[in-house]
Amino acid sequence: MVLGHESAGIIVEIGTAVTSLKAGDRVAMEPGVPCRYCRYCIEGKYNLCLNMKFAATPPYNGTLTKYYVLPEDFCHKLPENVSLEEGAVVEPLSVAVHACRKAGIKPSTSVVVFGAGPVGLLCAAVAKAFGASKIINVDIQQSRLDFALKYAATNTFLPSKDGNAIENAKAIIEQNDLGDGADYIIEASGAPSSVFTGIHVARPNATYVQVGCGNDVVEFPIIQMGCMELNVKGCFRYGPGDYNLAIGLLRDQKVSVKELITQMVSFKDAQKAFNDVKNGKGIKTIIKGVEVQ
Numbered sequence: 407m408v409l410g411h412e413s414a415g416i417i418v419e420i421g422t423a424v425t426s427l428k429a430g431d432r433v434a435m436e437p438g439v440p441c442r443y444c445r446y447c448i449e450g451k452y453n454l455c456l457n458m459k460f461a462a463t464p465p466y467n468g469t470l471t472k473y474y475v476l477p478e479d480f481c482h483k484l485p486e487n488v489s490l491e492e493g494a495v496v497e498p499l500s501v502a503v504h505a506c507r508k509a510g511i512k513p514s515t516s517v518v519v520f521g522a523g524p525v526g527l528l529c530a531a532v533a534k535a536f537g538a539s540k541i542i543n544v545d546i547q548q549s550r551l552d553f554a555l556k557y558a559a560t561n562t563f564l565p566s567k568d569g570n571a572i573e574n575a576k577a578i579i580e581q582n583d584l585g586d587g588a589d590y591i592i593e594a595s596g597a598p599s600s601v602f603t604g605i606h607v608a609r610p611n612a613t614y615v616q617v618g619c620g621n622d623v624v625e626f627p628i629i630q631m632g633c634m635e636l637n638v639k640g641c642f643r644y645g646p647g648d649y650n651l652a653i654g655l656l657r658d659q660k661v662s663v664k665e666l667i668t669q670m671v672s673f674k675d676a677q678k679a680f681n682d683v684k685n686g687k688g689i690k691t692i693i694k695g696v697e698v699q
């Protein structure tokens with residue numbers, strides 16, 4: 407794989423038919439270009455396109471390169487008050503926007519987000535921007551929870567190692583005064599135990615969105631899902647309007663991603679960036695573009 411799918415850049419050259427952009431414009435680059443003709447594209451679900459060309463997903467090369475070619479409408483112009491670095495984080499922010507839109511988060515509701523990695527943190531931030539009043543980040547690393555509480559969560563939960571998934575769900579409900587359970591569950595960890603706890607933390611008729619990708623097969627409390635009439639939804643990347651909304655949230659300062667950018671390295675030091683990420687250092691490391699000679 408030639409890596410890179412979270413990126414922003416500066417337009418160097420445009421095609422003759424391009425009208426909305428010019429050289430020098432700063433843009434967030436949407437990395438997946440759909441075919442626009444298949445059933446799913448026509449239905450407005452282009453993230454499910456059967457012929458998607460997604461950067462860094464073989465056989466397509468990634469955006470970690472000096473120049474990259476994209477259709478006009480997949481280059482999203484950044485507002486004056488949004489930096490290129492923040493522009494690169496629009497990609498995972500769009501994943502969170504898609505998840506929260508799929509959940510249909512309404513004001514003054516409760517959301518439990520499993521996982522406090524970048525996507526889990528961003529889901530909490532978008533849930534807050536959508537008006538949720540109780541946002542609980544769940545993770546097995548206390549350091550991540552400490553960050554989550556400073557970032558967007560109103561509360562956090564560290565699952566007890568010896569407690570079972572149902573006991574953890576009860577504890578989340580009790581500690582956060584969730585009554586019958588949470589209104590929305592966003593599973594952004596992919597951990598089997600989180601899936602199990604997530605279903606049990608949901609109130610009747612709640613919405614559960616699966617964002618995390620972990621084990622292919624998990625033990626699933628299907629009776630609970632059925633009897634509580636839970637609305638369980640899949641969630642994959644992002645679709646029409648998600649990039650625009652993500653950029654709008656940054657422009658209007660409803661969501662901040664600056665805190666997530668913990669390191670910036672030059673292109674020639676990219677190897678260091680990969681090593682640091684591999685060793686769990688920081689949250690988001692930005693690799694700067696190749697210097698244009």
Ligand SMILES: [Zn+2]
Nearest residue numbers: 441444447455
């Ligand atoms: Zn398509």
